[in-house]
Amino acid sequence: MLKITKTGNHGILLPDLGIGLDYSGPDAHFNFVSHGHADHIPWKVSGKVYATEPTKKFMRLRGKSYPVESLDFGIPIQTTDATVTLYPAGHILGSAMVFVESEEGNLLYTGDYRTPPSPATEGFELPVKPVDYFITEATFSLPVYKWAPHNQLQDQVTGFVKEALEADATPVFLAYNLGKAQELLYLMKDYDHPKQIHGAGYKLCQVYEDSGMSLGDYETYDRESCEGKILICPSSALSNGFASNVRKKKIAYCSGWAAMEARRSQLTVDKLIPLSDHLDFFELIRLCENLQPRKVLITHTPNPNVVQHYLTQRNIDAISLEAYAEAS
Template sequence: MLEITKAGNHGILLPQLGIGLDYSGSKADHVFVSHGHADHIPWKVDAMVYATPPTKKFMELRGVKYEVQVLPFGETIETEAARITFYPAGHILGSAMTFVESEYGNLLYTGDYRTPPSPATEGFELPDTPIDSFITEATFSLPVYKWQGYDELKAEILNFARSALEEELHPRLSGLQSRKGTGDHASAERSWNIPIQIHGAGFKLCSVYDEEGIDLGNYESYDRDTCEGKILICPSSAISNGFASNVSRKRIAYCSGWAAMESRRSQLTVDKLIPISDHLDFFELIDLCEKLKPEMTYITHTPNPDVVKHYLDERNLASRFL
């Protein structure tokens, strides 16, 4: 049986194989990085590190100094103890699920993922083989988290921005974390050619999308002196830090999976909640587990695994919190 260990607050360790998954530490010989968000990048590592080409670019932009080996989707490398392949995870550009095959059985680690995939990604793909161990994030671990389709959400964002501009208010899309770039949210506004300004932390990441041939539309970096009359995209934390504070007539939409909770409206003092996420929703998670029927599902990256486990128990799917 394959031994799986949660490595403190950062990453997963497969000690029999000398493999780490989004792992910071000294107990792995090979570390595989699922995607380029800061909470999954190893910062203290003494191992060979592998990532997809876009993830490597994101890591370098975020300040990683160690060498990163490129492992494209669908290509397999062999270590002394295992075979490892990346599959598209549909979360952000370059995001990968890690499939590990060994004499102890196989394992699929999702990292953060989205199915159906986020539009500005390489898609979502599963290995064509039965899964023994399945390690899945469960960020949105309650039934209240159920998403509409992307076309509906895109229309909601467009309508929000258009109505604000018609009333001579400035639309601000907060909660689109700067770490994500802008993905489909920018391309949505491109259809009616209104310029977008993006918070600086996210703007620098957009270059990776451009290099990979993904059109993010008519966007530029946020400039306090020229931001009026433009759609502003920023993380929610930026609002309390003075982002565009010179713009008095504004309308703010909180765009995040967490917007499914009505309490966020008063907590964040926003005008509209739009539940859009680059993670899968609760029911998509349960459906995928039922489709895969792994021997064991390990639930991680979640505020509460109990409800997920309850739903899996009802389907006779073995699971545990990692």
């Protein structure tokens, strides 16, 4: 039985192997960072830190000054007691799943992931070797969460822009500064209309461009010239004065949570577009069926019980990561 420790809300430790996964703390000799979102970046480390090159750049832009060694996808490295390989996770640029091979068993840690992958990523790939322990996020852990194909979501995005402009309104997309904002730019890169992105998101776009991921033509947000242009910003920016001088706006909320109609009144928006950088409920179940791990460990979820129930019905052993960690 591979010992796995869940360390509060930030990271996973494999104590017998000296390996940390998105782990903040002193007890890992080797730390692997899955991607550049703040809730997965370690705030304190004591051993070596590894990440893909884009993730390393995001970490630098987000103020992390400790040394980080870049790893390419599919190239294994040896630690003291294991072999570790990164695989593309399809979540945001540079996002990686971490595959750990050891005498105690093979473990695949997903971090956050999406399949089919976001088109603004390196894709999605699973290891070909058997997986004993599969640590999966289940952010969208109910059957209500089922995403439309990418081409349909792209049509929703460009259709919203067209409707807003025809109504003489400025189209505003509410989206996270890292990942979702760049995916929106990618989906609209052939749409010939000026685009502006929130300043914090604009800085992160350069990592995409440096990696060869063209996002089309765009510029940083400018209050004086933003009216009538396609605008992208996080939800919090609106309450801080983003585009408050624009006389007429139409607002689209882009998130997996947009699958819930209640979000429209909660956020006072005109359009809900369920564009997620996580996989939906059905893809999660399907992937577990295809992977056939010895045990599925469910984490990053409001409630693991529904996923566990569906997997158990399919004769797949599943448990919350917290419960497994307590038992081990």
